Amino acid sequence: MDLQRFLPYRLAVLADAVSRAIADVYQQRFDLGRDEWRVLAALAQGPMKTADVIASTTLDKMQVSRAVARLEQHALIGRETDEADRRAHVLRLTPAGRALFRRIAPLAQAREAFLLEALDADERRVLDRALDKLRDRALLLERAG
Amino acid sequence: MDLQRFLPYRLAVLADAVSRAIADVYQQRFDLGRDEWRVLAALAQGPMKTADVIASTTLDKMQVSRAVARLEQHALIGRETDEADRRAHVLRLTPAGRALFRRIAPLAQAREAFLLEALDADERRVLDRALDKLRDRALLLERAG
DNA sequence: TATTGTTATACTCTATAACTATA
DNA sequence: TATAGTTATAGAGTATAACAATA
Numbered sequence: 001m002d003l004q005r006f007l008p009y010r011l012a013v014l015a016d017a018v019s020r021a022i023a024d025v026y027q028q029r030f031d032l033g034r035d036e037w038r039v040l041a042a043l044a045q046g047p048m049k050t051a052d053v054i055a056s057t058t059l060d061k062m063q064v065s066r067a068v069a070r071l072e073q074h075a076l077i078g079r080e081t082d083e084a085d086r087r088a089h090v091l092r093l094t095p096a097g098r099a100l101f102r103r104i105a106p107l108a109q110a111r112e113a114f115l116l117e118a119l120d121a122d123e124r125r126v127l128d129r130a131l132d133k134l135r136d137r138a139l140l141l142e143r144a145g
Numbered sequence: 146m147d148l149q150r151f152l153p154y155r156l157a158v159l160a161d162a163v164s165r166a167i168a169d170v171y172q173q174r175f176d177l178g179r180d181e182w183r184v185l186a187a188l189a190q191g192p193m194k195t196a197d198v199i200a201s202t203t204l205d206k207m208q209v210s211r212a213v214a215r216l217e218q219h220a221l222i223g224r225e226t227d228e229a230d231r232r233a234h235v236l237r238l239t240p241a242g243r244a245l246f247r248r249i250a251p252l253a254q255a256r257e258a259f260l261l262e263a264l265d266a267d268e269r270r271v272l273d274r275a276l277d278k279l280r281d282r283a284l285l286l287e288r289a290g
Numbered sequence: 291t292a293t294t295g296t297t298a299t300a301c302t303c304t305a306t307a308a309c310t311a312t313a
Numbered sequence: 314t315a316t317a318g319t320t321a322t323a324g325a326g327t328a329t330a331a332c333a334a335t336a
Binding site: 291292293294295296297299300301303304305308310311312313 | 318320322323325334335336
Protein backbone atom coordinates (compact mmCIF):
# COMPACT_ATOMS: atom_id res chain seq x y z
CA MET A 1 0.00 0.00 0.00
CA ASP A 2 1.46 3.32 -1.14
CA LEU A 3 0.31 6.34 0.88
CA GLN A 4 1.21 8.70 -1.97
CA ARG A 5 -1.30 6.97 -4.25
CA PHE A 6 -3.96 6.30 -1.60
CA LEU A 7 -7.06 8.22 -2.66
CA PRO A 8 -8.13 9.41 0.82
CA TYR A 9 -4.64 10.75 1.44
CA ARG A 10 -4.47 12.48 -1.93
CA LEU A 11 -7.86 14.07 -1.41
CA ALA A 12 -6.86 15.30 2.04
CA VAL A 13 -3.61 16.78 0.76
CA LEU A 14 -5.27 18.44 -2.21
CA ALA A 15 -8.17 19.82 -0.20
CA ASP A 16 -5.75 21.21 2.38
CA ALA A 17 -3.62 22.96 -0.22
CA VAL A 18 -6.69 24.37 -2.00
CA SER A 19 -8.26 25.45 1.29
CA ARG A 20 -5.14 27.32 2.30
CA ALA A 21 -5.06 29.06 -1.07
CA ILE A 22 -8.68 30.19 -0.71
CA ALA A 23 -8.44 30.96 3.00
CA ASP A 24 -5.68 33.38 2.17
CA VAL A 25 -8.32 35.51 0.44
CA TYR A 26 -11.00 35.67 3.14
CA GLN A 27 -8.76 35.29 6.19
CA GLN A 28 -5.64 37.33 5.70
CA ARG A 29 -7.29 40.01 3.59
CA PHE A 30 -10.77 40.24 5.12
CA ASP A 31 -10.44 38.75 8.62
CA LEU A 32 -13.14 36.09 8.20
CA GLY A 33 -12.88 32.54 9.49
CA ARG A 34 -13.77 29.61 7.27
CA ASP A 35 -17.16 29.12 8.89
CA GLU A 36 -17.98 32.82 8.61
CA TRP A 37 -17.02 32.77 4.96
CA ARG A 38 -19.32 29.82 4.35
CA VAL A 39 -22.25 31.46 6.12
CA LEU A 40 -21.65 34.67 4.20
CA ALA A 41 -21.59 32.75 0.91
CA ALA A 42 -24.74 30.83 1.79
CA LEU A 43 -26.61 34.03 2.66
CA ALA A 44 -25.42 35.67 -0.54
CA GLN A 45 -28.00 33.45 -2.24
CA GLY A 46 -30.71 35.24 -0.25
CA PRO A 47 -32.14 35.38 3.29
CA MET A 48 -32.69 32.02 4.93
CA LYS A 49 -33.29 30.36 8.27
CA THR A 50 -30.44 29.09 10.43
CA ALA A 51 -31.49 25.52 9.66
CA ASP A 52 -31.11 26.20 5.93
CA VAL A 53 -27.63 27.60 6.47
CA ILE A 54 -26.73 24.43 8.35
CA ALA A 55 -28.08 22.31 5.50
CA SER A 56 -26.20 24.21 2.83
CA THR A 57 -22.79 24.53 4.49
CA THR A 58 -22.13 21.17 6.23
CA LEU A 59 -21.51 23.21 9.36
CA ASP A 60 -23.25 22.10 12.53
CA LYS A 61 -25.48 24.25 14.71
CA MET A 62 -22.71 25.44 17.05
CA GLN A 63 -20.43 26.42 14.22
CA VAL A 64 -23.25 28.35 12.58
CA SER A 65 -24.31 29.89 15.88
CA ARG A 66 -20.82 31.22 16.51
CA ALA A 67 -20.21 32.33 12.94
CA VAL A 68 -23.56 34.15 12.96
CA ALA A 69 -22.75 35.85 16.26
CA ARG A 70 -19.45 37.15 14.94
CA LEU A 71 -20.89 38.24 11.59
CA GLU A 72 -23.67 40.06 13.43
CA GLN A 73 -21.19 41.82 15.71
CA HIS A 74 -19.47 43.09 12.60
CA ALA A 75 -22.82 44.19 11.19
CA LEU A 76 -22.40 41.94 8.17
CA ILE A 77 -25.66 40.07 8.72
CA GLY A 78 -28.96 40.82 10.42
CA ARG A 79 -31.29 38.50 12.23
CA GLU A 80 -35.06 38.47 12.73
CA THR A 81 -37.23 36.11 14.71
CA ASP A 82 -39.25 33.87 12.42
CA GLU A 83 -42.86 34.71 13.31
CA ALA A 84 -44.02 31.30 12.10
CA ASP A 85 -41.74 29.58 14.67
CA ARG A 86 -40.44 31.94 17.30
CA ARG A 87 -37.51 29.62 18.15
CA ALA A 88 -36.07 30.13 14.68
CA HIS A 89 -34.36 33.07 13.02
CA VAL A 90 -34.20 34.41 9.52
CA LEU A 91 -30.74 35.59 8.57
CA ARG A 92 -29.89 38.05 5.84
CA LEU A 93 -26.86 40.00 4.69
CA THR A 94 -26.71 43.68 5.51
CA PRO A 95 -25.60 46.01 2.71
CA ALA A 96 -22.13 45.88 4.30
CA GLY A 97 -22.23 42.07 4.23
CA ARG A 98 -23.30 42.04 0.63
CA ALA A 99 -20.56 44.51 -0.24
CA LEU A 100 -17.96 42.38 1.51
CA PHE A 101 -19.13 39.26 -0.30
CA ARG A 102 -18.93 41.10 -3.61
CA ARG A 103 -15.31 41.95 -2.88
CA ILE A 104 -14.28 38.45 -1.83
CA ALA A 105 -16.20 36.31 -4.31
CA PRO A 106 -14.36 37.43 -7.47
CA LEU A 107 -11.00 36.84 -5.83
CA ALA A 108 -12.03 33.37 -4.67
CA GLN A 109 -13.47 32.57 -8.07
CA ALA A 110 -10.29 33.74 -9.76
CA ARG A 111 -8.35 31.21 -7.70
CA GLU A 112 -10.82 28.48 -8.53
CA ALA A 113 -10.48 29.40 -12.21
CA PHE A 114 -6.71 29.24 -11.95
CA LEU A 115 -6.96 25.73 -10.53
CA LEU A 116 -9.36 24.60 -13.23
CA GLU A 117 -7.10 25.91 -15.98
CA ALA A 118 -5.07 22.77 -15.33
CA LEU A 119 -7.92 20.69 -16.79
CA ASP A 120 -9.51 20.55 -20.22
CA ALA A 121 -13.28 20.58 -20.70
CA ASP A 122 -13.61 16.82 -20.69
CA GLU A 123 -11.52 16.44 -17.55
CA ARG A 124 -13.58 19.08 -15.78
CA ARG A 125 -16.79 17.32 -16.67
CA VAL A 126 -15.51 13.97 -15.39
CA LEU A 127 -14.11 15.53 -12.23
CA ASP A 128 -17.41 17.28 -11.56
CA ARG A 129 -19.32 14.03 -11.67
CA ALA A 130 -16.65 12.06 -9.86
CA LEU A 131 -16.66 14.41 -6.87
CA ASP A 132 -20.41 14.00 -6.46
CA LYS A 133 -20.27 10.22 -6.83
CA LEU A 134 -17.41 9.88 -4.38
CA ARG A 135 -19.17 12.04 -1.86
CA ASP A 136 -22.30 9.92 -2.05
CA ARG A 137 -20.23 6.81 -1.39
CA ALA A 138 -18.25 8.46 1.42
CA LEU A 139 -21.50 9.31 3.18
CA LEU A 140 -22.60 5.70 2.84
CA LEU A 141 -19.34 4.57 4.42
CA GLU A 142 -19.70 7.01 7.29
CA ARG A 143 -23.22 5.85 8.04
CA ALA A 144 -22.21 2.21 7.89
CA GLY A 145 -19.41 2.97 10.39
CA MET B 146 -21.43 32.30 -6.87
CA ASP B 147 -22.86 29.02 -5.63
CA LEU B 148 -21.01 27.55 -2.65
CA GLN B 149 -22.38 24.09 -3.41
CA ARG B 150 -20.64 24.10 -6.80
CA PHE B 151 -17.48 25.92 -5.71
CA LEU B 152 -14.59 23.52 -6.26
CA PRO B 153 -12.61 24.35 -3.11
CA TYR B 154 -15.74 23.84 -1.00
CA ARG B 155 -16.59 20.56 -2.71
CA LEU B 156 -13.06 19.26 -2.27
CA ALA B 157 -13.09 20.20 1.42
CA VAL B 158 -16.44 18.51 2.01
CA LEU B 159 -15.45 15.38 0.12
CA ALA B 160 -12.04 15.10 1.77
CA ASP B 161 -13.64 15.54 5.21
CA ALA B 162 -16.19 12.82 4.59
CA VAL B 163 -13.58 10.45 3.19
CA SER B 164 -11.16 11.23 6.02
CA ARG B 165 -13.79 10.45 8.62
CA ALA B 166 -14.59 7.18 6.91
CA ILE B 167 -10.92 6.16 6.91
CA ALA B 168 -10.17 7.57 10.36
CA ASP B 169 -12.88 5.33 11.70
CA VAL B 170 -10.61 2.39 10.85
CA TYR B 171 -7.35 3.53 12.42
CA GLN B 172 -8.79 5.69 15.21
CA GLN B 173 -11.79 3.96 16.72
CA ARG B 174 -10.52 0.45 16.09
CA PHE B 175 -6.77 0.82 16.58
CA ASP B 176 -6.33 4.01 18.62
CA LEU B 177 -4.02 5.78 16.17
CA GLY B 178 -4.21 9.46 15.31
CA ARG B 179 -4.09 10.61 11.71
CA ASP B 180 -0.44 11.65 11.90
CA GLU B 181 0.53 8.35 13.51
CA TRP B 182 -1.30 6.47 10.79
CA ARG B 183 0.56 8.42 8.13
CA VAL B 184 3.96 7.79 9.72
CA LEU B 185 3.12 4.11 10.10
CA ALA B 186 2.12 3.90 6.43
CA ALA B 187 5.25 5.73 5.32
CA LEU B 188 7.49 3.39 7.32
CA ALA B 189 5.67 0.37 5.95
CA GLN B 190 7.60 1.09 2.74
CA GLY B 191 10.83 0.47 4.64
CA PRO B 192 13.08 2.18 7.22
CA MET B 193 13.80 5.82 6.54
CA LYS B 194 15.09 8.98 8.15
CA THR B 195 12.79 11.45 9.87
CA ALA B 196 13.37 13.91 7.05
CA ASP B 197 12.12 11.35 4.53
CA VAL B 198 8.99 10.76 6.58
CA ILE B 199 8.37 14.49 6.56
CA ALA B 200 8.82 14.60 2.79
CA SER B 201 6.47 11.69 2.16
CA THR B 202 3.59 12.61 4.47
CA THR B 203 3.13 16.42 4.17
CA LEU B 204 3.46 16.49 7.95
CA ASP B 205 5.85 19.01 9.45
CA LYS B 206 8.70 18.23 11.81
CA MET B 207 6.67 18.72 15.02
CA GLN B 208 3.85 16.55 13.85
CA VAL B 209 6.30 13.82 12.92
CA SER B 210 8.24 14.26 16.15
CA ARG B 211 5.09 13.78 18.24
CA ALA B 212 3.72 10.94 16.14
CA VAL B 213 7.08 9.18 16.34
CA ALA B 214 7.24 9.65 20.12
CA ARG B 215 3.82 8.10 20.58
CA LEU B 216 4.44 5.24 18.15
CA GLU B 217 7.71 4.53 19.95
CA GLN B 218 5.98 4.50 23.36
CA HIS B 219 3.65 1.86 21.99
CA ALA B 220 6.63 -0.09 20.66
CA LEU B 221 5.32 0.17 17.10
CA ILE B 222 8.48 1.76 15.74
CA GLY B 223 12.14 1.81 16.68
CA ARG B 224 14.66 4.56 16.32
CA GLU B 225 18.43 4.54 15.78
CA THR B 226 20.87 7.41 15.53
CA ASP B 227 22.11 7.86 11.98
CA GLU B 228 25.86 7.34 12.31
CA ALA B 229 26.50 9.42 9.19
CA ASP B 230 24.82 12.43 10.84
CA ARG B 231 24.32 12.03 14.55
CA ARG B 232 21.57 14.68 14.66
CA ALA B 233 19.35 12.46 12.50
CA HIS B 234 17.47 9.26 13.19
CA VAL B 235 16.56 6.24 11.16
CA LEU B 236 13.05 5.00 11.89
CA ARG B 237 11.72 1.53 11.28
CA LEU B 238 8.65 -0.47 12.16
CA THR B 239 8.97 -3.09 14.88
CA PRO B 240 7.37 -6.48 14.20
CA ALA B 241 4.39 -5.23 16.24
CA GLY B 242 4.21 -2.10 14.09
CA ARG B 243 4.35 -4.15 10.91
CA ALA B 244 1.65 -6.45 12.25
CA LEU B 245 -0.57 -3.50 13.11
CA PHE B 246 -0.10 -2.00 9.66
CA ARG B 247 -0.99 -5.33 8.07
CA ARG B 248 -4.24 -5.35 10.00
CA ILE B 249 -5.21 -1.77 9.18
CA ALA B 250 -4.12 -1.50 5.55
CA PRO B 251 -6.59 -4.03 4.08
CA LEU B 252 -9.49 -2.36 5.90
CA ALA B 253 -8.44 1.07 4.67
CA GLN B 254 -7.94 -0.22 1.16
CA ALA B 255 -11.35 -1.88 1.21
CA ARG B 256 -12.89 1.49 1.97
CA GLU B 257 -10.91 3.13 -0.81
CA ALA B 258 -12.07 0.37 -3.17
CA PHE B 259 -15.67 0.94 -2.13
CA LEU B 260 -15.32 4.63 -2.96
CA LEU B 261 -13.76 3.90 -6.33
CA GLU B 262 -16.52 1.48 -7.28
CA ALA B 263 -18.55 4.60 -7.96
CA LEU B 264 -16.31 5.33 -10.97
CA ASP B 265 -15.64 3.46 -14.20
CA ALA B 266 -12.10 2.87 -15.49
CA ASP B 267 -12.04 5.99 -17.61
CA GLU B 268 -13.32 8.19 -14.81
CA ARG B 269 -10.70 6.80 -12.47
CA ARG B 270 -7.95 7.55 -14.93
CA VAL B 271 -9.12 11.13 -15.42
CA LEU B 272 -9.58 11.66 -11.68
CA ASP B 273 -6.12 10.33 -11.00
CA ARG B 274 -4.52 12.83 -13.36
CA ALA B 275 -6.81 15.66 -12.30
CA LEU B 276 -5.89 15.33 -8.63
CA ASP B 277 -2.20 15.62 -9.46
CA LYS B 278 -2.70 18.57 -11.79
CA LEU B 279 -4.90 20.41 -9.31
CA ARG B 280 -2.41 19.86 -6.54
CA ASP B 281 0.40 21.30 -8.63
CA ARG B 282 -1.66 24.41 -9.28
CA ALA B 283 -2.76 24.71 -5.66
CA LEU B 284 0.88 24.72 -4.58
CA LEU B 285 1.58 27.47 -7.10
CA LEU B 286 -1.28 29.54 -5.65
CA GLU B 287 -0.01 29.04 -2.13
CA ARG B 288 3.46 30.14 -3.05
CA ALA B 289 2.15 33.18 -4.90
CA GLY B 290 0.20 34.17 -1.75
C1' DT C 291 -41.70 15.67 25.11
C1' DA C 292 -39.23 17.36 21.07
C1' DT C 293 -36.85 20.99 18.59
C1' DT C 294 -34.15 25.54 17.71
C1' DG C 295 -30.47 27.67 18.87
C1' DT C 296 -26.98 29.15 22.67
C1' DT C 297 -23.51 28.41 25.96
C1' DA C 298 -19.98 25.75 28.66
C1' DT C 299 -16.30 22.78 28.86
C1' DA C 300 -12.75 19.86 27.77
C1' DC C 301 -10.08 18.21 24.21
C1' DT C 302 -7.38 18.18 20.07
C1' DC C 303 -4.79 20.58 16.45
C1' DT C 304 -2.03 24.13 14.69
C1' DA C 305 1.47 27.73 14.40
C1' DT C 306 5.35 30.08 16.08
C1' DA C 307 9.32 30.02 18.04
C1' DA C 308 12.83 28.85 21.47
C1' DC C 309 15.93 25.31 22.44
C1' DT C 310 19.56 21.13 22.28
C1' DA C 311 22.74 18.54 19.84
C1' DT C 312 25.25 18.11 16.25
C1' DA C 313 27.43 19.78 11.80
C1' DT D 314 26.46 29.68 11.56
C1' DA D 315 23.29 26.27 9.93
C1' DT D 316 20.56 22.05 10.38
C1' DA D 317 17.79 17.88 12.68
C1' DG D 318 14.79 17.26 15.80
C1' DT D 319 12.46 18.44 20.46
C1' DT D 320 9.85 21.05 23.58
C1' DA D 321 6.89 25.02 25.14
C1' DT D 322 3.14 27.81 24.62
C1' DA D 323 -0.75 30.04 23.02
C1' DG D 324 -4.50 30.23 19.86
C1' DA D 325 -7.88 27.99 16.94
C1' DG D 326 -10.88 24.54 16.05
C1' DT D 327 -13.84 20.34 17.51
C1' DA D 328 -16.97 17.38 20.15
C1' DT D 329 -20.18 16.54 23.77
C1' DA D 330 -23.54 17.84 26.31
C1' DA D 331 -26.30 20.92 29.28
C1' DC D 332 -29.42 24.57 28.79
C1' DA D 333 -33.43 28.22 27.69
C1' DA D 334 -37.15 29.25 24.86
C1' DT D 335 -40.63 27.64 22.11
C1' DA D 336 -43.34 24.05 19.88
